[in-house]
Amino acid sequence: MINSSKDQNSNPSTSSKQMLIGLHLGNGYGSQPGAWRMPGVDPESYTSFDARARQAQAAERGKFQFIFLPDGPGAVMSDIATESPNFNLDVMMTLAAVARATEYIGLVATGSTTFNEPFNLAKQFKALDIMSHGRAGWNAVTSSGNDVAANYGRKIPSSEDRYGRAHEVIQLIQALWGSWGKDAWVHNQHTGQFAKESQILPIYFQGKYVGSRGPLYIPPSEQGQPIIFHAGGSPNAHELAGRFANAVIGSAFTIEDARAQRHAFREAAKRYGRDPDEIKYIPGLMTTIAKDRRTALDRRILLTQHTFGQRVSYLQQMLSIPLDAALLDQPLSKQQLADARPSRYDPRSSHALKIAKEGWSLKDILAHGVIDYHPVIVGPGIEAADHMQEWFEAGAADGFWISPDVNADGIDAFADEVVPILQQRGLFHKDYEGKTLREHLGAPDQYGIDPRV
């Protein structure tokens, strides 16, 4: 039922060796805990669709290929008293608002294959693809944790069942997306033909986990249908992404790990008979951009100092030495540095020790973001550009998804201070190649029913 277009366009981002950049658009404040309290930040950004629209527009000004909205529907928050939730109120409603306020940037959101009716997911992502004129991407993940499952009145299924269902759900949804052929929608007012009935067909999908008859009454968008993203690093994730995904939202702390991850996804794509360049591995990067390192560190101290007590005790474990939270302004002693051993259980530990050995004070070590979800740049734009170039040229990444510390000015800082350097180095496009997400990613258009039938 599903035929990818055979017209394999040459892949601009690979052939010209240019990277992709996505923006993490989460709770409306930014990726750092204190972001919602920072001067200049609207404290109601969490519920503000105006704020999301402005932030997406800032990324579009910076020629980012996409925004990415993660979702984890309803994990219990322990720190709601002082911190904002991590996610959007609803990722699809946010993307609908953003679609109407932007013109080029790709719109990617997480949608759980476990906790959605597939027909509904198919309908919403394809409606998004229509309203954005071909800019939708679906980050298809299985969700995990009984914490999330409890919101759906059940236990989390086994990994086998979650991934088994995920394969079926993506198949089913791509079939629904393709159930309205490329040229099926005629809408000729003169002849009175609304559509070619022969190109709008049921899918009759019935798997072990899910089924659907179809068709979905939505014509193709300017890119045919949405792009599949995936996130995760397990062998199951490699298989699912290798089979279906054009891009992977990754997470890696070192070049070596990222390179291995990228390789694993590319190998998986080959196993499914695909060109490995069709799957882009995109690890995360967190940024605090300022005119110099000191200014950036001070900004980050202002943002996160309320977390330092807790983080000092965690840093002790990473370095296997006792630390004194009362001595935040002092560098580690020679004895401490000599005793320190990076923990084998936390891949960030070696980097933390490296920073400590540079002689920074304890609070500056923490302000370097040594305990965070991704590699962190705290400094001038060129440091981010250098990091990205190094990873990109080492084959560790096809691009990056950027989590600014504070969205209100951090997106602009990245667009103004990092993007121009990457452009000057020929590592990042100077303008959008087209208006669809597939064009931005160098992926061919995808349609369902063969239009020649």
Place this chain on the structure above:
Amino acid sequence: MINSSKDQNSNPSTSSKQMLIGLHLGNGYGSQPGAWRMPGVDPESYTSFDARARQAQAAERGKFQFIFLPDGPGAVMSDIATESPNFNLDVMMTLAAVARATEYIGLVATGSTTFNEPFNLAKQFKALDIMSHGRAGWNAVTSSGNDVAANYGRKIPSSEDRYGRAHEVIQLIQALWGSWGKDAWVHNQHTGQFAKESQILPIYFQGKYVGSRGPLYIPPSEQGQPIIFHAGGSPNAHELAGRFANAVIGSAFTIEDARAQRHAFREAAKRYGRDPDEIKYIPGLMTTIAKDRRTALDRRILLTQHTFGQRVSYLQQMLSIPLDAALLDQPLSKQQLADARPSRYDPRSSHALKIAKEGWSLKDILAHGVIDYHPVIVGPGIEAADHMQEWFEAGAADGFWISPDVNADGIDAFADEVVPILQQRGLFHKDYEGKTLREHLGAPDQYGIDPRV
């Protein structure tokens, strides 16, 4: 867990005897089969969110209290070759776009209690309520038909199971909506308090059909939470609406039927200890408004003449007489009129016979809309106003949902030709009383967790 505000505001629309008006916003073209082909209609309106936004703005100019987007996710269409689908690509994505383009009008969509994960439905409608600043309404229906169920890979459950689940789903969703108390969201940048943890609580709902732990991390909107609508006319519908709904999307061809329906819903509300004025019964009305009856009939002939062959044979059954589709321009003969007997199986038959006896030609009889889903006005604005006044004053309706023949100009025609007459007669408000749907409907704000706790 759920406490309605005890502050029962006086009900403006009842106390001042004014009616409610909603707009049926469906496929983007209008309610008549040929609408997509009419001159001046953008043939791509089906996929145009700009068109939907303009249409909602036209209704807002006419002070309509709400737009209503029905949904029937995926019934198979037999006439896609010549007709557009009936529904929106996706009702929630459309309402998100419309919310961003309007300021006052209520936003109501159908969401199936059978074919949705309740947590997802709760999240999307409350996100809509936030983004519209308190204008969301959820038409909670059970869906019916194996045709729809097949898109979800299953058979339609029994009526008992569907309504059993519906009661639970609405309870669960209202509990999630109330899981973030009225004053829970503090977002005080100075003190660093983001929220009052004691007012954000799990719901621990576990029913026979559905369950959820919660909470939902979305604060209240300006109206607290969305309003519940229901649609249907069965005893099960009366019970569900009587328990939960503030408004009923109705369907009735005669004053007598509408009055009986309205009475049944009001009685059901009483059984649940509610003030019957809290539930508004809103039957449908279809309109072709033009400067006079002849012009309106000609417009409707242009729209629907391609269906006349089929409709003549159905009219035969309604009147129990043979009719000749070749004699469209002639009135029925005296003999035909004498032999005609309105069918007891179709409540529209008596009205069809009445029109026939007025001496209209066969095609004019059909152009009066005697075979349609609701009562039809084909004529000048005053005829619609008279119909609405008669039903309203007879206790048959608290308002009407209007399906214009062609949205592109039919909404404006209603706003310009019908609304001013109703306003002059004191039957319809001259401007919005507030900015939330609850204010438009005279329903009290609704919150969950008691803010005094």
